[in-house]
Amino acid sequence: MKEKLFHEKGKTIAEATEKDLFYVLTDIVNEQIIPVWENTKKIYKNKKLKQMYYLSIEYLIGRLIKSNLSNCGMLTATNEALKNLGFDPEKVYAEEDDAGLGNGGLGRLAAGFLDTLASLHYPGHGFGIRYRFGLFDQRIIQGNQVELPDDWLNEPYPWEVRKEEEAVTIQFRGTVHMFRRGDGSLEFKYEHTDKVLAVPYDIPIVGYGNEVVNTLRLWSAEPYYDIGDSVTLAHSKFLHYLDHHHDIEQISGFLYPDDSSFEGKVLRLKQQYFLVSATIQNIIQDYKKHYRMPIRKLPKKVVIQINDTHPSLAIPEMMRILMDEEGLGWDEAWDLTTRIFAYTNHTIMSEALEKWPIDLFKQLLPRIYMIVEEINERFCKGLWLDHPELRDKIPEMAIISYGQIHMARLAIVGSFSVNGVAEIHTEILKKQVMKHFYTISKEKFNNKTNGITHRRWLLQANPRLATLITEIIGNKWKMQPKQLIGLLRYSGDQEILDRFDHVKHENKKALARFIFDQTGIVVDDRSIFDVHIKRIHEYKRQLLNIFHIIYLYNELKENPNLDLTPRTFIFAGKAAPNYHLAKEVIKLINTVASIVNNDGRIRGKLKVIFLENYNVSLAEKIIPAADVSEQISTASKEASGTGNMKLMMNGAVTIGTMDGANIEIHDLVGNENMFIFGLTADEVLNYYKNGGYNARDIYNTDERVRDVLEQLNSGEFGEHVIEFKDIYYNILYHNDPYFVLKDFEPYLEAHEHVEQAYRNRYQWLKMSVTNIAHSGKFSSDQTIQKYVNVIWKIHRL
Structure with missing residues (x-):
């Protein structure tokens, strides 16, 4: 690095910036990669x-800097070299956009x-x-x-x-x-x-x-x-x-x-x-x-x-x-x-x-x-001749239909x-x-x-946990992720569980420092880190989460001595620029955060954080520190999800609907190691097809729901009375299309179970380790x- 820095940048280490070191490093890595790259192409051609x-x-x-260093077997040496030169490796790597x-x-x-x-x-x-x-x-x-x-x-x-x-x-x-x-x-x-x-x-x-x-x-x-x-x-x-x-x-x-x-x-x-x-x-x-x-x-x-x-x-x-x-x-x-x-x-x-x-x-x-x-003409003709029973369905199957190409x-x-x-x-x-x-x-x-790349989401994103796993079960899991199941043998070992707890707490402290650096907000690293990170979309139901937070805030205002384990709710995600309702949800989360985080009456028991500009690098900071993984999409709407797998692999416990890959996580870990709630996909699809759901019925009969919605309607969470009217009207006048109110009570109950489980430290740690042990099934190695x-x-x- 010193030699390259001098010859290519004309600088000594004393004069170098993190960016200089980053580009020097990429040159060194590329010198390793490029000959192998050319050789791989040659082999494909010859064979x-x-x-x-x-x-x-x-x-x-x-x-790519850390994954390329890791994949080339150079990450540990590079970390040591950078430290010896007086640089923080993470700051050097962060120079890559x-x-x-x-x-x-x-x-x-x-x-x-x-x-x-x-x-x-x-x-x-x-x-x-x-x-x-x-x-x-x-x-x-x-x-x-x-x-x-x-x-x-x-x-x-x-x-x-x-x-x-x-x-x-x-x-x-x-x-x-x-x-x-x-x-x-x-x-x-x-x-x-x-x-x-x-x-x-x-x-x-x-x-x-x-x-x-x-x-x-x-x-x-x-x-x-x-x-x-x-x-x-x-x-x-x-x-x-x-x-x-x-x-x-x-x-x-x-x-x-x-x-x-x-x-x-x-x-x-x-x-x-x-x-x-x-x-x-x-x-x-x-x-x-x-x-x-x-x-x-x-x-x-x-x-x-x-x-x-x-x-x-x-x-x-x-x-x-x-x-x-x-x-x-x-x-x-x-x-x-x-x-x-x-x-x-x-x-x-x-x-x-x-x-x-x-x-x-x-x-x-x-x-x-x-x-x-x-293509369409021949396909439709084939349907007509070979499948007379489907002739009336041809408009629903045709590639060109009703003026559009499907x-x-x-x-x-x-x-x-x-x-x-x-x-x-x-x-x-x-x-x-x-x-x-x-x-x-x-x-x-x-x-x-x-599937997810377990080498990136454990080895690279969570080196503390990866090191601990290797110490306990050996090295083979890195190329054979199903070997993680060997952790189950230790899920009742309190000494081992204490070590997992220590790793999680260190990761939480690191995230708490990052949150303070980014937002100026102090969060309790002993609180439950409840994480909801994904695109902001109605079906992903960040709204259900924030309604629950408003409900908890109302409870704490009424009774500041409420026996509640402190919670830090962490959100991140982007809304499409022209998606008005999703952007309103972001505004609501941030407005609730500014009120909750500054209300001395609740004694810091609730904190709400929205981390801006969600991307892979931010996910790598959040996921290792998560205690609770929010996977609360309207059942039938989430095709799979991969955030649920990454969080599971890093020891977070899922609260979620029976949707997407949550079902397959549930098949592996069972009711006792995750928190399932809400409508099933069949129930949702039945409501869409046959009707029978009325959001106003819940509004009229559940005081908790009514309080939250009236707080939106009255302008309590906005500078103007009309601030969140669109959310209010979408719920009540468009009949709550994603069943936020229908799933509200089951969601509250599930969170009560989270609260009780978290209080039993070894029960929670056992749940966490059980999730890690079963996560190898979701490695993209298996999928590929x-x-x-x-x-x-x-x-x-």
């Missing part, structure tokens, strides 16, 4: 292994899968977009969410390598001309298209403790140019670029551009086609270059996983390339395509199952629209595998949302419960192995 390509609009990779490539569980899952594939020696690579700006930087100002640009590329990103020579051309709009060749086949020519260059930036994905480095390739939109252009034509194109460079760069400008306007919808569709067209072109070029096999053998060497509906256009784009550029007929191209693609569905919520207006789609992607129309339906029809991400989610897909597709293609549907065995059929390096 001609089948490869899996993962298509995702998001990759929430967080900071979280990559602005994702937002929530979808992106974290994709990042974790890539990490696991490399660690398990599998040939699997990711493709995404190199967003110039992430979702947004969240700031809380006077209780309100304020969005600032997430300028994560403001300084050089040390892990990426630009591969300009591998750029490909993407075409939008224009006209399509159809010709009949001499042999009767059809040929298509495009004219007057808007061309954009997709330039790849590669990020190495380093396997843990092995010699495997896979690739995350991110595409950046840049102006199109042709090396053969004349000077006059090049000048003309440059002038065109000056007029349109903003439009071009917008394609890879922002994660999830606001699509509430027509222009926003066009930009989102452009982004999605840009990603898939660049990726499919790249895959085909690599196949032809490295395998030297006929295009008809493509499924033997290529499998593509579509992560949610966003990359569904990869299916018609594959058809376009196979037919228009490789000369295959429709039937052969469709046979190959449907043996290459697999689709992961992440939601049952209709607003997330993307649809595009035909006119917009047809104008922007004329050739792709022709192909989608033909992307989830396209993904199902064009894939050989369709998987949900938790057992209950997959069952709801099969029996409700995609029931008719399941009827005709049962063999396609399967479940792959999400299931994808490999059932769907991808790829082989280890």
Whole structure:
């Protein structure tokens, strides 16, 4: 480090900043990684292994410095070296910005899968977009969410390598001309298209403790140019670029551009086609270059996983390339395509199952629209002829229906595998949302419960706990996470439990210091740390949590001597910029916090903290310190959840509904080691289908509910009487669409059980250790192995 610092920065250690040390470190790590990366590529090429390509609009990779150091076996030595040089390692590592490539569980899952594939020696690579700006930087100002640009590329990103020579051309709009060749086949020519260059930036994905480095390739939109252009034509194109460079760069400008306007919808569709067209072109070029096999053998060497509906256009784009550029007929191209693609569905919520207006789609992607129309025509004709019992259901199954193109339906029809991400989610897909597709293609549907990278969320995020686990059960759990079950033998050993308690308390003290540094609020590190960290959304029910806090506050005001174990409620999460109700919930949490935290009458028994700008790095600080994990979504709405797994793995005890992967956690640890409450998925779906729920009945009969809502209505928690009227009206006048009031009493009762269990210290610690012991089942190592065995059929390096 000293040598590099002097030669590359011209500085001595005395002159160096944390940022200088960070960049010096990344150079040292890259010198280790790059030769292995090149060698991995060479082996894949020489062995001609089948490869899996993962298509995702998001990759929430967080900071890579610690995981790369850890995976290269250099973390301990680096920590010591930095300390010897007089630097705090954590401050040096914090100089890396979280990559602005994702937002929530979808992106974290994709990042974790890539990490696991490399660690398990599998040939699997990711493709995404190199967003110039992430979702947004969240700031809380006077209780309100304020969005600032997430300028994560403001300084050089040390892990990426630009591969300009591998750029490909993407075409939008224009006209399509159809010709009949001499042999009767059809040929298509495009004219007057808007061309954009997709330039790849590669990020190495380093396997843990092995010699495997896979690739995350991110595409950046840049102006199109042709090396053969004349000077006059090049000048003309440059002038065109000056007029349109903003439009071009917008394609890879922002994660999830606001699509509430027509222009926003066009930009989102452009982004999605840009990603898939660049990726499919790249895959085909690599196949032809490295395998030297006929295009008809493509499924033997290529499998593509579509992560949610966003990359569904990869299916018609594959058809376009196979037919228009490789000369295959429709039937052969469709046979190959449907043996290459697999689709992961992440939601049952209709607003997330993307649809595009035909006119917009047809104008922007004329050739792709022709192909989608033909896929739809043939699919519907097949339904009519082969499934007469479903003829009246064709409008509900057609890819093009009622003026819109349905992307989830396209993904199902064009894939050989369709998987949900938790057992209950997959069952709801099969029996409700995609029931008719399941009827005709049962063999396609399967479940792959999400998983998390245990090496990141234990070894890296919680080194104190990882060290203790290794001391107790040995080292094998790092590559065999199911070995964590060995901790059960010690769940009754008070001496061992004391050591777990010490680790948790040290983590809580560290988080308490961080909270004070960030907010100036002092929290009691002996209080229960109750954690609710995820996107702010009505179905995730942060509102239920804050209603409970208001109820506790009311109880303490009435009786300051109430026998209540002190609680610190910790929230973090972003609301979509145009999601008014979610932003109101953030404002309510912060308003309640400012009142509760400053009320001397309650003697510090309640504290409410909202930590701004939730991302992977913040999660790594919060999760190791959590006592209680809030997983309280409306049953049937959460596809899986992975925050529940991370918190469980770090010893938090879950309070939750029987939803998503909570059900599978419950199957493992039982009622005695988590706190289940509320409506079941079947009850919720029955209410949606048949009615029978009236929020006003609960308002009229439960005084606790009425008090909380009237406090909102009267303006007690706002500067203005109208401050939280929208929440109040949504609950009472829109009949509480996510059953907050219905589940309020069961939620209070569950929290009473939390209170009682926490008071029995060894009972609580036993629950905590039992959760850690069973968490190995949710390692993405297990999940990836299931994808490999059932769907991808790829082989280890």
